[in-house]
Amino acid sequence: MTGFTALDRSDLVREAAYIDGVWKQADATVAVSNPANGALLGTVPDMGTRATQDAVAAAYKALPAWQAKPPRERGAILRRWSELVRDNQEDLARILTQEQGKPLAEARGEIGSSAAYLEWFSEEARRAYGSIIPANQTDKRMLVTRQPVGVVAAITPWNFPSSMIPRKAGPALAVGCTMVLKPSELTPYSALALAALAEEAGIPAGVFNVVTGAPEPIGDVLVEDDRIAKFTFTGSTAVGKALAARCMGTAKRVSLELGGNAPFIVFADADIDAAVEGALLSKFRNAGQTCICTNRFLVEDAIYNDFTLRLAEKARALLPGNGLEQGVTQGPLINAAARQKVERHLEDAMARGARLLSGGPPDDSSGTFFPATVLADVDRASLLCREETFGPLAAIIRFDGEDDAIALANHNRAGLAAYAYTRDLARAHRMSEKLAYGMVGINTGLVSSEVSPFGGIKESGFGREGGREGLNDYLSTKLTVLDIPAS
Numbered sequence: 001m002t003g004f005t006a007l008d009r010s011d012l013v014r015e016a017a018y019i020d021g022v023w024k025q026a027d028a029t030v031a032v033s034n035p036a037n038g039a040l041l042g043t044v045p046d047m048g049t050r051a052t053q054d055a056v057a058a059a060y061k062a063l064p065a066w067q068a069k070p071p072r073e074r075g076a077i078l079r080r081w082s083e084l085v086r087d088n089q090e091d092l093a094r095i096l097t098q099e100q101g102k103p104l105a106e107a108r109g110e111i112g113s114s115a116a117y118l119e120w121f122s123e124e125a126r127r128a129y130g131s132i133i134p135a136n137q138t139d140k141r142m143l144v145t146r147q148p149v150g151v152v153a154a155i156t157p158w159n160f161p162s163s164m165i166p167r168k169a170g171p172a173l174a175v176g177c178t179m180v181l182k183p184s185e186l187t188p189y190s191a192l193a194l195a196a197l198a199e200e201a202g203i204p205a206g207v208f209n210v211v212t213g214a215p216e217p218i219g220d221v222l223v224e225d226d227r228i229a230k231f232t233f234t235g236s237t238a239v240g241k242a243l244a245a246r247c248m249g250t251a252k253r254v255s256l257e258l259g260g261n262a263p264f265i266v267f268a269d270a271d272i273d274a275a276v277e278g279a280l281l282s283k284f285r286n287a288g289q290t291c292i293c294t295n296r297f298l299v300e301d302a303i304y305n306d307f308t309l310r311l312a313e314k315a316r317a318l319l320p321g322n323g324l325e326q327g328v329t330q331g332p333l334i335n336a337a338a339r340q341k342v343e344r345h346l347e348d349a350m351a352r353g354a355r356l357l358s359g360g361p362p363d364d365s366s367g368t369f370f371p372a373t374v375l376a377d378v379d380r381a382s383l384l385c386r387e388e389t390f391g392p393l394a395a396i397i398r399f400d401g402e403d404d405a406i407a408l409a410n411h412n413r414a415g416l417a418a419y420a421y422t423r424d425l426a427r428a429h430r431m432s433e434k435l436a437y438g439m440v441g442i443n444t445g446l447v448s449s450e451v452s453p454f455g456g457i458k459e460s461g462f463g464r465e466g467g468r469e470g471l472n473d474y475l476s477t478k479l480t481v482l483d484i485p486a487s
Helices: 048-068 071-087 089-100 104-124 164-175 188-201 215-224 237-250 272-288 301-316 336-351 402-409 425-434 468-474
Strands: 017-019 022-024 029-033 040-045 131-133 140-148 151-155 178-182 208-210 228-234 253-257 262-266 294-300 355-358 373-376 393-399 417-421 439-442 475-483
Touching: 017 048, 017 188, 029 188, 040 188, 048 140, 048 151, 048 178, 048 208, 048 215, 071 089, 071 104, 071 164, 071 188, 089 104, 089 188, 104 164, 104 468, 140 164, 151 164, 151 215, 164 178, 164 188, 164 228, 164 468, 178 215, 188 208, 215 228, 215 237, 228 237, 228 468, 237 253, 262 272, 262 402, 272 294, 272 301, 272 393, 272 417, 294 301, 294 402, 301 355, 301 373, 301 393, 336 373, 336 393, 393 402, 402 425, 417 425, 425 439, 468 475
Parallel strands: 151 178, 151 228, 178 208, 228 253, 262 294, 262 417, 294 393, 373 393, 417 439
Antiparallel strands: 017 022, 017 208, 029 040, 131 140, 140 475, 355 373
8 A cells, every 4th residue: 555645546556666577576675755745655676686687688588579570560559658648647647746746737747748758759660760872882782770779778867757768768669679777766656657557558578677676786787787788877977977887898888868057048138038937947847856957047247137036036936835736836855865955055155155035045844845046146166056956046147248158158067958048149049059068948948858859968978868869879770781793
């Protein structure tokens, strides 16, 4: 009996791992709590090394038959999976909100995104095209084919516990790979609910496996087992770099989506109302716990005070609380450690002279909640300019001129997302070209979509998810040269 409430389909809450088409238990378990109130939601198996090896063996065994299926058939199964996700959107959203904390409206949006990724890649399954190269000799023919890399290991994070899975599983399964997934131990129920629907959709045993539990023993298998050809990870920069280095022991294909430090640049010629709305979306969505969340607001001197006051006013109107409650627009941080990091960044900025315009440090009775906080006159050397905050703390910095904005925006090792607001078309193109980030939003605070590539550069990782580019990391390119003598 779990602590989840208000579900039409209680069977979507699974307290078992999913390996080779079987729901499995373990002697040890991991407890999962609601970050909004600390209430125990239930437990999932702590599967460990042996069970993970079993999952890899199942995926390896299922690979030939799944790869041999015509793309149209794989696509049809993925499409059925997407339809089931949409059909059960409300229950999936309520599971997500209770284990992760985000408001129900945001959770519904994430489930919609999960279904959209599965639908997109169900269609892309038939488009893993090869090519014919004109040969430099008349008796040769050169064929380029693209084949699935093999078994894929995936580790997904707690901040988007549903949508990060179809972004990886969708393209992998579409092209004929099989997968072993390790979801965050903080939010495993969303992954297990998706696995239940995958089974219902007709995905064969062994093609999609979900292993729950503590990260170290599971991760050790996923990076070291030579039956795994590809490793994909979304999470912190430090952990991603360490895991990727270990993958080189077996020369796995690796893709990483790591941390960010997104700048949000507002020029004096911007539509300030639009910029404030975009700032709210980019900064405070999911309580600031997104990898593409704005970390630094860079505002031109001429409009600095106007923008700052408007953003602070909007931030004060956000209502924190349990995501299932009516009217709540901001959920909790995921745990006490996350709150402590935001507090540390706030204290450091204040000690360097920043002005508090809204929010501020919560009292001890606030649990993991942290109010939407806006700081003006933030020193460029502050911790929150150098580290990813991952919380609802908006730091506003003054700049003078385009060159200053670009230099300030690019002055870090992160390179995931950046944003710029301007009415000047030429400047918009310059921002697109000069900002050293994998994704740039011009006059928008939202850059993610199933139809477009998502990913970063520098220490924010490599590889792309979504769009037609999303297939590439799961395909190997093979050249075949044919000797065809003249008749």
